[in-house]
Amino acid sequence: MPDLNVREARLQERVNGVLALLSYSVVPDLASSSLSIASPQTGNPSIAMSQFAGGFTVSASWPLYLEGGIAASRYDPTFYASNGREERAIPVKWNNAVLTGGVGWDFPVLPELKFRPIVNLALGRVASDLAIARTLLDRNGGPELDFLDRGHLDAYGLGGSLMLDYERYRPESDVDVELRYTHIRLQSFGTSSPAVQGHADATTASLWSRYRAPTGFTALQRPLRYVLEYAYTRYLGDQAGVLGFSSLHSVGVGLELDSSAHDLFITRTRLLVRQMFGQNVSGFSVGLAVSF
Secondary structure, three states, X not given: OOOOEEOHHHHHHHHHHHHHHHXXXXXXXXXXXXXXXXXXXXXXXXXXXXXXXXXXXXXXXXXXXXXXXXXXXXXXXXEEEEOOOOEEEEEXXXXXXXXXXXXXXXXXXXXXXXXEEEEEEEEEEEEEEEOOOHHHHOOOOOHHHHHHOOOEEEEEEXXXXXXXEEEEEXXXXXXXEEEEEEEEEEEEEEEOOOOOOOEEXXXXXEEEEEEEEXXXXXXXXXXXXXXXXXXXXXXXXOOOXXXXXXXXXXXXXXXXXXXXXXXXXXXXEEEEEEEEEEOOEEEEEEEEEEEO
16 A cells, blocks of 8 residues: 655644744743643634743842743644545644753843843754544655654754833832833754754743732731732744734732742742733633732
């Protein structure tokens, strides 16, 4: 029986697409930090992404800024293999994992405003596994099918960010605003199949803001605060439009518990409910954040 071969153009399109999806994970971004989409009627497979990231400045006297994150995503496309006489659908599971890091420096512009250039690095892996038994394909397949059957692709990212960070802290309220532009180039460097290579540009422009103020109640000998949050991200690179949208909004509300009066490693804990929306997409999430 002739070999079954995956449509090469479709596979390469999906590989570049999955690297574009990886682009969502290499940039610290509140809007896409927890995202799940399923839209089979439009030809888009189901996608789920989660990201845990953070950053901090070492001290006012040594304003070295460090950030890092870990992210995972799941992408379930369907390919079609053909030997010229018959065609079979092949559901596939692609699992992605990404580690990111950044090093920057704070330059004071005004007493409450800092300019922060950042150098960013990323390392990720895409692992593929057929969702059906190999025997269904009669053990015949081309190099593209070899990649789909427990293949993998590694990618590295190099780039940088420019950030403006405004922080105004008062007893009556706290205000935080960040403007950020990030560009990271993702390039594959290791793959189990020479038939599969890819690259993507992760470029975003984002706004993040947060307002905190006392509720009038106390807990753990400190004021219990309410938190209002808004974030907007514009996707300018290869990830723009991959999921059917090029921007996302996020609006959140929650409470912050201050435990700094006690000898605890965690000084503040925030619980927020967020509503996210954009073109052709909407949803909500519950987030938990801590400060040390």
